[in-house]
Structure formats: structure tokens, C-alpha cells
Amino acid sequence: MKTEEAIIYSYGFATIASAIPAYSKRGDIVFVDKAACFAIQKGLQASRSDIKLFNHNDMDDLERLLKEQEIEDQKNPRKARVTRRFIIVEGLYMNTGTVCPLPELVKLKYKYKARIFLEESLSFGVLGEHGRGVTEHFGINIDDIDLISANMENSLASIGGFCCGRSFVIDHQRLSGQGYCFSASLPPLLAAAAIEALNIMEENPGIFAVLKEKCKRIHKALQGIPGLKVVGESISPALHLQLEETTGCRERDVKLLQEIVNQCMDRGIALTQARYLEKEEKYLPPPSIRVVVTVEQTEEELEKAASTISEVAQTVLL
Amino acid sequence: MRPDPGGCFCCRRPVRANSCVANGEVRNGYVRSSAAAAAAAAGQIHHVTQNGGLYKRPFNEGFEETPMLVAVLTYVGYGVLTLFGYLRDFLRHWRIEKCHHATEREEQKDFVSLYQDFENFYTRNLYMRIRDNWNRPICSVPGARVDIMERQSHDYNWSFKYTGNVIKDVINMGSYNYLGFARNTGPCQEAAARVLEEYGVGVCSTRQEIGNLDKHEGLEKLVASFLGVEAAMAYGMGFATNSMNIPALVSKGCLILSDELNHASLVLGARLSGATIRVFKHNNMQSLEKLLKDAIVYGQPRTRRPWKKILILVEGIYSMEGSIVRLPEVIALKKKYKAYLYLDEAHSIGALGPTGRGVVDYFGLDPEDVDIMMGTFTKSFGASGGYIGGKKALIDYLRTHSHSAVYATSLSPPVVEQIVTSMKCIMGQDGTTLGKECIQQLAENVRYFRRRLKSMGFIIYGNEDSPVVPLMLYMPAKIGAFGREMLKRNIGVVVVGFPATPIIESRARFCLSAAHTREMLDTALKEIDEVGDLLHLKYSRHRSVPLLDRPFDETTYEETED
Numbered sequence: 001m002k003t004e005e006a007i008i009y010s011y012g013f014a015t016i017a018s019a020i021p022a023y024s025k026r027g028d029i030v031f032v033d034k035a036a037c038f039a040i041q042k043g044l045q046a047s048r049s050d051i052k053l054f055n056h057n058d059m060d061d062l063e064r065l066l067k068e069q070e071i072e073d074q075k076n077p078r079k080a081r082v083t084r085r086f087i088i089v090e091g092l093y094m095n096t097g098t099v100c101p102l103p104e105l106v107k108l109k110y111k112y113k114a115r116i117f118l119e120e121s122l123s124f125g126v127l128g129e130h131g132r133g134v135t136e137h138f139g140i141n142i143d144d145i146d147l148i149s150a151n152m153e154n155s156l157a158s159i160g161g162f163c164c165g166r167s168f169v170i171d172h173q174r175l176s177g178q179g180y181c182f183s184a185s186l187p188p189l190l191a192a193a194a195i196e197a198l199n200i201m202e203e204n205p206g207i208f209a210v211l212k213e214k215c216k217r218i219h220k221a222l223q224g225i226p227g228l229k230v231v232g233e234s235i236s237p238a239l240h241l242q243l244e245e246t247t248g249c250r251e252r253d254v255k256l257l258q259e260i261v262n263q264c265m266d267r268g269i270a271l272t273q274a275r276y277l278e279k280e281e282k283y284l285p286p287p288s289i290r291v292v293v294t295v296e297q298t299e300e301e302l303e304k305a306a307s308t309i310s311e312v313a314q315t316v317l318l
Numbered sequence: 319m320r321p322d323p324g325g326c327f328c329c330r331r332p333v334r335a336n337s338c339v340a341n342g343e344v345r346n347g348y349v350r351s352s353a354a355a356a357a358a359a360a361g362q363i364h365h366v367t368q369n370g371g372l373y374k375r376p377f378n379e380g381f382e383e384t385p386m387l388v389a390v391l392t393y394v395g396y397g398v399l400t401l402f403g404y405l406r407d408f409l410r411h412w413r414i415e416k417c418h419h420a421t422e423r424e425e426q427k428d429f430v431s432l433y434q435d436f437e438n439f440y441t442r443n444l445y446m447r448i449r450d451n452w453n454r455p456i457c458s459v460p461g462a463r464v465d466i467m468e469r470q471s472h473d474y475n476w477s478f479k480y481t482g483n484v485i486k487d488v489i490n491m492g493s494y495n496y497l498g499f500a501r502n503t504g505p506c507q508e509a510a511a512r513v514l515e516e517y518g519v520g521v522c523s524t525r526q527e528i529g530n531l532d533k534h535e536g537l538e539k540l541v542a543s544f545l546g547v548e549a550a551m552a553y554g555m556g557f558a559t560n561s562m563n564i565p566a567l568v569s570k571g572c573l574i575l576s577d578e579l580n581h582a583s584l585v586l587g588a589r590l591s592g593a594t595i596r597v598f599k600h601n602n603m604q605s606l607e608k609l610l611k612d613a614i615v616y617g618q619p620r621t622r623r624p625w626k627k628i629l630i631l632v633e634g635i636y637s638m639e640g641s642i643v644r645l646p647e648v649i650a651l652k653k654k655y656k657a658y659l660y661l662d663e664a665h666s667i668g669a670l671g672p673t674g675r676g677v678v679d680y681f682g683l684d685p686e687d688v689d690i691m692m693g694t695f696t697k698s699f700g701a702s703g704g705y706i707g708g709k710k711a712l713i714d715y716l717r718t719h720s721h722s723a724v725y726a727t728s729l730s731p732p733v734v735e736q737i738v739t740s741m742k743c744i745m746g747q748d749g750t751t752l753g754k755e756c757i758q759q760l761a762e763n764v765r766y767f768r769r770r771l772k773s774m775g776f777i778i779y780g781n782e783d784s785p786v787v788p789l790m791l792y793m794p795a796k797i798g799a800f801g802r803e804m805l806k807r808n809i810g811v812v813v814v815g816f817p818a819t820p821i822i823e824s825r826a827r828f829c830l831s832a833a834h835t836r837e838m839l840d841t842a843l844k845e846i847d848e849v850g851d852l853l854h855l856k857y858s859r860h861r862s863v864p865l866l867d868r869p870f871d872e873t874t875y876e877e878t879e880d
Contacts, residue, residue: 010555010702011554011555011557011558011726012726012727013555013558013562013721013722013725013726013727014555014557014558017561023432037725038721038724038725039725039726042562042590042721045590046586046589046590080430081430082430082434083430084430084431084432085430110425113429113430114429115426115429115432146432153520153521153522153727154522156520157518157519157520157522158519158520158730159519159520159521159554159727159730168432169432172432172433172438174453175441175445178557178582178583178586179555179557179558181582182557182581182582182583183555183556183557183583184494184555184556184557184694184696184702186702187701187702187730187733189510189514189519189730189732189733190519190730190733193519193520270528272523272527272528273527274527275524275526275527275724276724277719277721277724277725280721290527
């Protein structure tokens with residue numbers, strides 16, 4: 001990732017959930033996107049900081065909140081000098097498949113003096129010319145981002161997670177990251193698997209272009225299905241298929257989608273519904289089927305998958 | 319439940335501790351005065367917290383008091399270090415001394431500073447001086463002997479360089495390898511290699527979505543039969559097992575009673591759940607009972623309504639103290655006041671008990687009495703991950719409501735195979751007696767090691783049967799000195815200081831293993847003896863105070879009157 005230092009955790013969920021409380025304590029202010037994943041929500045809960053949510057990918061909303069905070073600060077400058085401010089975003093959101101607008105965020109960061117924590121679980125190994133994530137995708141200097149956290153369970157197909165950034169920021173976690181100090185370390189087998197995966201990524205930078213192609217293709221192929229709409233950008237390898245018109249009741253939606261998934265399974269396509277803990281999430285996304293692409297799938301397979309899903313959807317929904 | 323009176327029925331005379339052996343008769347480490355024995359024999363119902371009928375074997379635990387001189391010297395030592403710390407910070411601020419540590423970026427100098435100055439004071443000035451005792455990289459399997467990579471620092475531990483040498487065959491007294499399953503040869507490794515070829519390494523999905531392998535289901539059935547419970551569920555990380563399942567079980571309106579010295583994962587899980595937390599003194603049953611009584615009598619703080627649930631959080635073996643929970647008494651209290659019990663057996667599963675089933679087996683109790691049995695696979699099984707076992711309804715609930723099942727990836731297949739093979743070995747299901755031998759070897763090693771250390775005059779905390787042996791060091795300088803001297807003599811130890819322990823009670827923690835042979839233990843003991851003499855570590859005055867702060871009254875027990 002071309003950063004100074006990185007630290008490895010033995011569990012993907014624990015990575016961001018331990019990193020946030022190590023820096024942000026009671027009394028600090030955190031600006032978070034509404035569509036943040038559950039691990040980030042738990043990390044924030046553990047940190048006991050003030051949380052301010054802004055609408056998904058809406059930079060104006062974020063700017064409004066930052067301005068409000070600035071006015072508050074001017075009323076009480078002594079307190080403002082000790083409250084830290086953080087903005088936490090994901091590179092590719094797991095719940096919606098959209099990319100965060102990083103250049104605007106960096107501008108806001110310098111204007112309002114907040115630090116950015118970037119969570120790249122889905123975008124690491126996917127975006128960017130060499131797979132280095134959303135900073136490479138947008139061409140931003142990686143030192144502008146204070147902390148990048150990712151889990152190795154998606155692109156690297158291992159177990160665990162890492163945080164990388166400047167030594168000044170990362171070294172603190174060696175004594176205060178709960179998931180690092182009070183937990184067992186990663187088994188050598190899984191670490192070796194991750195190292196090998198990283199070597200492969202460095203040696204064949206061509207696979208990222210191939211992956212992008214496949215993502216675009218599946219995105220296009222799934223566009224025309226009646227009754228289902230595609231949520232997610234064309235470069236995201238994980239898309240959601242939501243019902244175009246909901247029946248109004250979440251349970252019935254879930255049942256319908258489960259029907260589609262079961263029938264696809266009978267015809268040889270493995271899909272899954274995106275699962276959430278309904279009572280615990282702050283902003284529950286609507287029920288959907290998650291479609292994920294890998295580099296290994298050939299074009300015929302992608303075509304077959306798209307046509308199967310479209311047939312099944314037609315039979316179930318109409 | 320009516321405990322047996324503590325008299326000795328076979329000889330009909332007042333009992334002397336440890337001398338009168340009757341089959342299965344109650345014995346504790348303390349003797350009764352004849353008056354009490356007579357009263358007991360007359361058949362009165364005893365108070366439930368009495369040690370009398372609940373323990374089937376002697377429960378010897380001792381925490382020797384810190385000698386006064388040592389405590390004073392430790393404070394003086396920390397005071398000197400703090401003064402030097404301030405001096406150094408002053409010099410660094412005025413650039414008289416070179417500043418080695420990382421600093422904030424130039425562009426971000428006017429941001430609010432990321433760390434409070436004082437938070438890092440300890441790290442900069444005290445931890446940095448002896449940092450070479452921690453994070454030592456090893457380059458072989460952490461069995462009874464391990465290879466450590468040699469590091470050197472030319473700028474007082476700010477940065478390390480690898481010399482390229484490897485210190486070979488260091489006796490490993492620091493790994494949690496209780497039953498010796500951390501090996502790179504043998505049936506476990508072969509089975510794991512086979513599964514690796516078949517299933518690969520990563521699962522890339524959560525349990526509820528597409529990551530539920532048949533291997534996981536098989537593992538859970540095996541764990542349930544090992545523990546003697548109805549069902550079990552396995553997770554990828556021990557820390558996460560606690561911090562993600564306690565919030566799923568309790569919520570606002572419930573009460574959590576947790577031990578003073580509980581692990582960070584239990585504390586985090588309790589905090590995340592939103593329930594009210596009350597802390598009782600370490601292993602102190604009087605304190606726990608008082609809290610239970612108050613909770614039932616007074617209810618919730620403002621509304622005075624009864625609590626929805628009361629959950630007692632305890633650990634099997636406390637890894638920093640080496641003490642074992644007083645499980646019979648806790649279960650008796652739990653039944654009396656109708657609370658739930660959550661037992662974290664991270665260190666005790668596999669390491670205690672005649673068949674290795676943990677602290678429940680050690681005390682000879684019924685696993686159905688413990689509502690939620692949690693443990694980890696990291697220590698005795700040589701793998702990674704955690705599990706929760708209990709009634710089927712509980713586990714079914716957790717499958718749908720646990721945060722880990724929905725959002726976190728499942729265990730990796732080779733790791734699952736390692737757990738399955740090692741568990742079968744301990745249970746004896748693979749046809750050999752290797753499991754039983756390991757358990758017995760561990761128990762022997764523990765007794766021998768503790769006895770020898772105590773006789774040498776060191777202060778050792780904890781229970782006689784616990785494989786975790788903390789040796790008190792107290793003074794900050796000795797932490798670094800002990801670690802380095804032991805490494806010079808080819809023995810790897812773990813030293814612990816603040817903030818994992820109270821500030822004056824820093825210690826060296828030995829973890830015994832079934833893989834240690836008698837010769838290795840003898841070598842280690844010889845070296846510890848030498849270093850102890852060199853550093854003046856033999857503080858013990860052979861005066862063990864019985865464990866608790868609880869008041870002595872006639873009906874409980876009195877000291878040996880020899």
C-alpha cells in the first residue's frame with residue numbers, strides 16, 4: 001500500500017471495531033455515513049464518542065454538519081481545542097455498492113480540520129490500477145488519509161484484517177488496540193496465504209482490469225430484469241438486487257427474494273440474500289440479493305447467471 | 319442443598335488437615351476446631367457459602383502480601399523514572415535531544431492533536447526503555463522449544479535491526495501451549511494439510527450467508543459432546559466471541575455482575591450490551607452474594623422494578639493471577655438467587671480436570687448447571703477461535719442473533735480440522751491414550767514447578783493446580799532485567815507490567831505445557847534460581863495469607879493449629 005507502517009489483526013470484524021476506540025474517546029466527534037457497516041457501528045459504540053450521521057455520499061449534508069460544528073466551536077474555544085474530529089467513510093460501501101467521493105472529502109478535511117479514517121474492505125484489491133484501493137482510483141496522495149483499514153477476507157481470501165498508515169498513527173494501536181493486545185495472533189498458515197495473495201497481486205496487475213470488465217458486464221446484463229433493480233456502481237464487484245416495488249412488508253419481501261435464491265440454486269447459480277441484524281442496525285437497508293463477481297468466472301458463466309436470474313425473477317414476481 | 323458436615327466420619331475425632339483420608343470425604347485446607355466439628359456433626363444446615371460440603375478436593379490458593387520495603391522501593395523507582403521522563407520530554411521539546419519518535423505531518427500541525435500528551439508519556443518514557451522484551455518475532459512452531467530472531471537496537475529501542483542470527487531452541491515458558499498441540503508434525507498437521515488441499519484457506523462469507531460449511535457443523539457437534547452440553551456454536555476469534563455475544567444475550571434493563579479482574583473482552587462485551595454493570599471483588603463470594611441480595615431486594619436503580627436478567631460473568635482461570643474461580647460456590651449462589659452464569663474457560667478448557675473438560679470437570683460438577691459455557695480454541699487446542707455451549711434453545715437463538723454469525727466470516731477450514739483432530743485426541747476417540755497422557759503430564763508439571771519455585775523463595779500467586787504461574791517482580795527495572803537475563807540463558811519468558819497489571823505488581827508469567835519434559839523444567843528452574851539470586855527476587859517470607867478479605871467467624875474455618 002506504500003505506507004509507512006501496517007498492523008495485522010486476526011479477525012476482520014475486530015479490525016475496524018478496535019481501531020476506532022483506540023483514537024476516538026468520549027467527548028470526540030465523529031462524522032459517519034448513514035450506510036456504514038455494522039463493524040463501524042460497533043466500533044463507534046465502544047468508543048462512546050458523539051456520533052453525527054450524514055446522508056449517504058451526500059457531501060453537502062456533511063458540510064452542513066461540519067459548519068454547525070464550527071459555530072459550536074467558536075462559542076467554546078477552549079473545549080474545541082481538545083475535541084478531536086474524525087470522518088469515517090468506506091471506500092466501497094458494502095450495503096449499497098457505491099464509491100465514496102474521496103477528493104471532496106479531502107478538501108473538507110483540510111478546510112474543517114478533521115481526520116479521515118477510510119475503511120477499504122471491499123475496495124482493497126479491486127479499485128485502482130494496482131488494486132491499492134480507492135486512493136489509487138482517485139489519484140490521491142495516501143498520506144492525506146490518516147488511517148486505512150481493510151479486512152483480508154474479501155480480496156485476499158484469507159482471514160484477518162490490517163490497518164495501514166503513517167507510523168505516527170499506527171504505532172499507537174500496538175498498545176491500545178483491544179483486538180491486538182488482548183487477543184491471539186493470526187495463525188501462520190493464514191498469514192502465509194495472505195502474503196502469497198499479495199505477491200500474486202503485485203506480479204499480475206492485469207487482473208484488476210479483467211475484474212473491472214467483468215463487473216461492468218454483469219452490471220449491464222442485470223439491468224433489464226423486470227421487477228428487480230440493480231443497486232451499485234458498475235465498478236463494484238458486489239451489487240445488490242432489490243425489488244423494484246416493495247410489497248410494503250419486509251417479511252414478504254424477504255420471502256420473495258428467498259424464493260428467487262432457492263430457484264436459482266436449483267438451476268446451478270449460488271446466490272445469497274444480504275443478511276442484517278434487523279433490530280440492531282441503525283439504518284436498516286432494504287432486503288436484497290447480493291451478487292458477487294470473481295475474476296475466475298468466464299464470460300459464458302456470467303451470461304448464464306444473468307439469464308437464469310432474469311428467468312427466475314420473471315416466474316416468481318409476475 | 320445440604321452440604322455434608324465437615325467432620326471426619328471414619329475416625330470420629332477432630333479433623334487435622336491433610337492427614338485423614340476417607341473416600342470422597344470433604345476436606346479443605348483448614349482444620350475445624352472441635353466445637354465446630356461437633357456442632358457440624360450434630361447435623362445443622364450450614365450457610366451456603368461455607369467451604370464445607372461443596373469442594374471435593376483441597377482448594378489451595380494464596381496471594382502473598384507485598385513486603386512493605388519492596389512496595390516503597392517500587393514507588394520510588396517509578397518516581398525516578400517519571401522525573402527522568404519529564405526531563406527527557408523537556409530536552410526533546412527544546413531540541414537538545416534528538417527526537418526519534420514519529421510526529422504529526424507538517425500539513426496537519428494545526429489539527430487538534432491526535433493523542434493527549436500524558437497518554438503517551440508512559441509509552442515514550444517507560445515502555446520504550448524495555449520494549450525489547452515484547453513483540454519478539456519467533457520463526458518456528460511455538461512448542462516446548464522455539465527459535466527467536468535476534469534483534470539489536472542502536473538507538474535505545476526506538477528502532478530494531480535484525481542481525482540475521484536466530485537464537486535456537488529457547489525453552490518456551492510463554493506460549494499457551496498447555497497440552498502441547500502446537501506442533502508441526504503429527505496427525506493434526508496431516509489432517510489440516512489434507513483439508514487445506516480440499517477446501518482452501520478462506521471462506522469469504524458469513525455463517526448466515528454462504529459460509530456455513532459442513533465442517534463447521536461437525537465441529538459444533540463435537541464441541542457439544544466434549545463439554546457435555548446440548549449444543550455449541552463456534553466463532554472465528556475468542557475476543558470477538560465475548561464482545562459480540564454478550565450484547566446479544568443481555569440488554570438494557572439487565573444486570574451484569576462481573577469479577578474485578580475479568581478480561582478486556584468480557585468488559586467490552588458487557589459495555590456494548592448496555593446493561594448495568596456491577597463489579598465484585600476478585601473470587602470473593604461474600605461480595606458476590608451481597609451484590610445479588612441488593613439486586614433482588616432493590617431492583618433497578620430508579621424505577622425499582624425487578625431486573626430482567628442477572629448475569630454473573632466469571633472466568634475459569636484468570637490469566638494474570640493464576641487463580642481458579644470458586645465454581646461450586648458460584649453455582650450454589652446462582653441457584654439460590656436464580657441468576658444466570660457465563661463461564662469463560664479460555665485458559666482452563668483442556669488444561670484442568672482429570673479428563674481435560676475444564677473447570678467444571680475439575681470440581682466434578684454438572685455442566686448443565688452452567689448456563690453459558692464459553693471458551694477458546696487458541697490455548698489448549700493449538701488453533702484459533704472461540705465457542706459457546708449451552709442448551710439448544712440458547713444456541714439456536716445465538717445462531718440468528720449473534721453479531722458474529724451475521725457479519726463476520728466463519729472459521730477457516732484447516733483451523734477447524736486442527737481443532738477437530740486435537741479434540742478427538744483429548745477425548746481419546748482417535749484410539750490412542752495420547753490425550754490422557756498429556757493431561758496427566760501437565761498436572762504433574764504444574765505441581766512440580768510450583769512446589770520448586772515456592773521452595774526457592776519466590777512469591778507466586780494463584781492456585782496450586784493452575785498451569786499459569788505468575789512470579790512477582792514488582793520493580794520496573796527488574797521487569798526488563800528479568801526478561802533479558804532469561805533470554806541470555808536461552809529461556810523465553812513473558813513479563814507483564816502496567817497497564818495489564820496494577821502499577822506496582824508487575825510480574826513474569828510462566829505458562830506450563832505438557833510438552834515440557836522434566837529435564838527442561840529442571841534447566842529452567844536452575845536458571846530462574848540464578849537470576850533470582852542475581853536480581854534479589856526472592857521476596858517470599860513463607861507467610862501465605864488465606865485468599866480473601868472476608869471476615870473470619872467461627873462457623874467458617876480457622877487456621878491450622880499445629
